[in-house]
Amino acid sequence: MTLNVVTLVGRVGGDPDVKYFESGSVVCNCTLAVNRRGRDNDEPDWFNLEMWGKTAEVAANYVRKGRLIGVTGSLKFEYWQDRATGANRSKPVIRVDKLELLGSKRENEANDTGHTSNDEF
Template sequence: MSINVVTLVGRVGGEPDVKYFESGSVKCRLTLAVNRMRKDDPPDWFNLEIWGKTAEVAANYVHKGSLIGVTGSLKFDHWQDRATGANRSSPTIKVDKLDLLGSKRDNEAAAGSPPSDEW
C-alpha cells in the first residue's frame, strides 16, 4: 500500500498564474507560505498546481495574502536546464481540494467572494 497525501494551511504568496487551454482545461499555479510552530522560524514555501473547476475558483477568489487550506499529493516536475543542460526537478503539490479560509473581512477584500467553502 502507498499513500501520498499532503495537507497544508497557509497564505498565498502572489496572485494566481492561470492558463486556459484550447481543450477547455484550466490550470492555476500558486505559491503558499506555511508558518512553522516557532515564530522566529521562516515559513516553508510550496508550489501548488490546481486544475479544473477548483482552478477557476482559485483564479477568481484567491489573492496574494489569502488564507487557504489545500489537500493534494506531492509530485516532482522534471526538466533540463537550457543554459547548463543539467537535469532539474522541483516538488509541487497537485491540489485536489481547496478551502477558502480566513475572516469575513478577508473574503470581502476579494470582490464578490463566496463564503468559506470547499471546492
Template sequence: MSLNVVTLVGRVGGDPDVKYFESGTVKCKLTLAVRKRSRNTDEPDWFTLEIWGKTAQIAADYVRKGAQIGVTGSLKFDHWQDRSTGANRSMPVIKVDQLDLLGSKRDNESSMSQNHSEF
C-alpha cells in the same frame, strides 16, 4: 499499501497564474507560505501548488495574494533539463485535489477591494 497525501494551510504568496487551454481545461499555479511549528523562526516554508479544472477556476476567481487557504492533494516532482547548463533539475509541486477558502468573508472582501483599487 502506499499513500501520498499532503494537507496544508497557509497564506497565498501572489495572485494566481492562470492558463486556459484550447481544450477548455484551466490550470492555476500558486505559491503558499506555511508557518513552521517551531517558534524559533519567522521564516515560512514555501510550496508551489498546481490546480486543474473547476477548482482552478475557483482559485482564479476568488484567491488573491495574502488569502488564507487550505489544500489537500499529493506531492509530485516536476523534472526538466536546464537549457543553459544541461543539468537535470526537479521541483516539488503539490497537485491540489481540494481547495478550501479560509478566513472571514470580510477578509476576502477587503483583499478583493484592495486589488480592484489598483486598477
C-alpha cells in the same frame, strides 16, 4: 499500501497564474507560505501549488495574494533540463485536489473576493 496525501494551510504568495488550453482544460499555479508549528516564525516554508479544472477556476476567481487557504492534494515532482547549463533540475509540486477558502469574512472582503469564508471546492 501506498499513501501520498498533503494537507496545508497558509497564505498565498502571489496572485494565481492561470492558463487556458484549446482543449478546454484550465490550470492554475500559485505559491503557498506555511509557518511551521512551534517554530519562531522566522521564515515560512514555501510550496508550489497546481490546480486543474473547477478547482483552478475557483482559485482564479477568488484567490489573491495574502489570502488564507487550505489545500489537500498529493506530492509530485517536475523534472526538466536547464537550458543554460544542461543540468537536470526538479522541484516538488502539490497537486491540489481540494481547495478551501479560509479567513474571516471581513478579511475576504478586504481582499475584494466577495466570497464567504470556509468555502470548499
